[in-house]
Amino acid sequence: MFLRLLYLLTVRLFGWLTLLARGDTxxxxxxxxxxxxxxxxxxxxxxxxxxxxxxxxxAALARLLPTRLRLHRAAWS
Structure with a gap:
């Protein structure tokens, strides 16, 4: 249980650091x-x-997203 909590906190921390590094656009x-x-x-x-x-x-807005985020959006065919 402690390892799971530690893992979740680490993932959240790196997510925040990534968000800080991204540009406003x-x-x-x-x-x-x-x-x-x-x-x-x-x-x-x-x-x-x-x-x-x-x-x-x-489609126009999605091209402005980083590739990693573009892969997670809803795909409509």
Missing amino acids: SKEAEILVLRHEVAVPRRQVSRRQPDGADRAPL
Whole structure:
């Protein structure tokens, strides 16, 4: 149990250090991508796939994200 707590604290600490090292543009792009990913399902209650108007801003903003974060976002095909 102690090792798990130590591991979680270490991971969290390195996550904070990584966040401090990132630029403001990267952080703002990540926030915009996440907000858009949340807004799309709210508008599309009955249908599952987003249309081109939803994919375009998401794709443009996602290109501003670091590669590591770009791999974790929702993938719509």
